[in-house]
Amino acid sequence: MPIYPYEKNGKEHWYYAFEVKDADGKRKTIKKRGFDGKTKARKAEAEAKVTWERGSYIDPSKVTLGEYITKWLENKRDISLETRSTNEGHLRNHILPIIGSIQLQKVSVSDIEKLIESLYDKGLADGTVRKVYNLVNTCFKVATKKELLIKNPFDLLEKGDKPKKGKAKFDYWTTDEVKHFFKVLDHRQRIMFVLAIRCGMRRSEICGLRWKDINFSNKSLSIIQTLRPQQGLKIGTKSSASSRSIALSETVIIELQRHRKLILEERLACDEYQDNDLVVCQPNGLPVSLGNFDKFWKRIIKNTGMRYIKFHELRHTCASLLLSAGVHPKVVKELLGHSSISITIDTYTHLMPNMQLDAVNTLDKMLN
Known part of the structure; x- marks a missing residue:
């Protein structure tokens, strides 16, 4: 043989x-x-x-990059449905149109450079550019490991030509803007925005929250279930750090009790109510539609006359207001469910200029 x-x-x-x-x-x-x-x-x-x-x-030497990376992604099992959907979108919109028709074994450094340039020409965020870059690079690493390629063209890229890890940019509302928002907001899902701004919860966590996850006696709630675009209601969170307990202020408790009364009234009024024990739900008890969520948020912005920020930036608003008030980053990290305190500090470091000054002044008082 x-x-x-x-x-x-x-x-x-x-x-x-x-x-x-x-x-x-x-x-x-x-x-x-x-x-x-x-x-x-x-x-x-x-x-x-x-x-x-x-x-x-099929002769391996004749396989195009598009054929190989599509098959590779289809066979990948260690990713969530949301990640798979995102990767397929990157593949369809950014990768295949630029280098998909090139034979896998003939993809060169200049082809990779062309891909990177096309991503920046589209005005994509630095984070998105890196995700697309990493997706293709990982695919080539696998192909090289399987010896379909002699050399990974990504290894030949100059360091300065690789996408740089840009600092995440986000917007947030000021204290006065938040006060005005809640003053003019009149909507049955008001509690959704209360939990985002006052508790720093993610959209998936808010929409998956159940009444049995709330302990009114101890004034706390537990993040146990989430609502995901592809998977629906799911026990489990984004990461182990995301599974956490959140303390509830008196204001949030009052808002939750007011909202619970509304939900009980809707349940009695609806003959076909589907009880999923959800805090945030449609009038018939079903989970909210995430497919129309952006339109829903833009309507809220229009009706309240607020300056536009993304819904996810309500969570940033929570962190920004807390840090600006001098709350320790570790407390904010635990509230938001970050996997490490370095993420909290790196994301919001520009909001903490006074913390260092306070520290040296405190040391001054101790030593003088």
């Missing part, structure tokens, strides 16, 4: 190679490397021969 050993990084690997004739009678060699065992190589060779004889064999 045409199975051959070779050495790579001090370890023995195997490859198969066999000759065939194409439709024109020309001889060609079918070859594949990267097997860590002789048995695996022999089994793969047998499958390749059967596939060739059936006429469905």
Whole structure:
């Protein structure tokens, strides 16, 4: 059997190679490397021969990047439905139109540079550019590891040509703006905005919150369930740090009790009420529609006459107001459910200029 050993990084690997004739009678060699065992190589060779004889064999050297990365993404199992949907969007909108038709083995450094340039030309945020870049780079790393490529073109990029990790930019409302917002806001889902601004909760956490997750006696709530665009209601959170307990102020307790009264009235009035125990729900008890959420938020902005910020930036508003008031970053980190305090500090460091001054002044008082 045409199975051959070779050495790579001090370890023995195997490859198969066999000759065939194409439709024109020309001889060609079918070859594949990267097997860590002789048995695996022999089994793969047998499958390749059967596939060739059936006429469905695809020469690895002829596979385009678009064909390979699409198949690779389809077979990827270690990502959530939301991440998969996002990646498919990046693939469809940004990757395939620029370099998708190039043969995988012929993608060059200049092609990668062209992709990066096209992303910036579209005016995409630095974070989005890096996500697209990392998606393609990871795909090429896998292809290189499987020895479909001799060299990963990403490794040849100059450091200055790689997308830089830009600092996240966000907007938030001031104290006066928040006061005005709640003064003019008149909506059955008012509690949604109360939880976002006063508790720093994410949209998925607010829309998945159940009444049984709230302890009115202890004035706290627990983040246990979330509502996701692709997965719907799901037990579990974004990360282990996101699963947390949040203390509730007297104002939030009053708002929750007022909202609970409304929900009980709607339940009695609706003959086909579907009780999911949700705090934020439609009048019939079903979860809110995340597909129309942006339009819903823009209507709220229009009806209240507020300066536009993204709904997620209500969470930033909560953090910004707390830090500006001198609350310790560790407390804010725990409230928001960040995985580490460095994320909190890196994101909001520009809001804490007085903290350092307060620290040195305190030291002055101690030593003088």
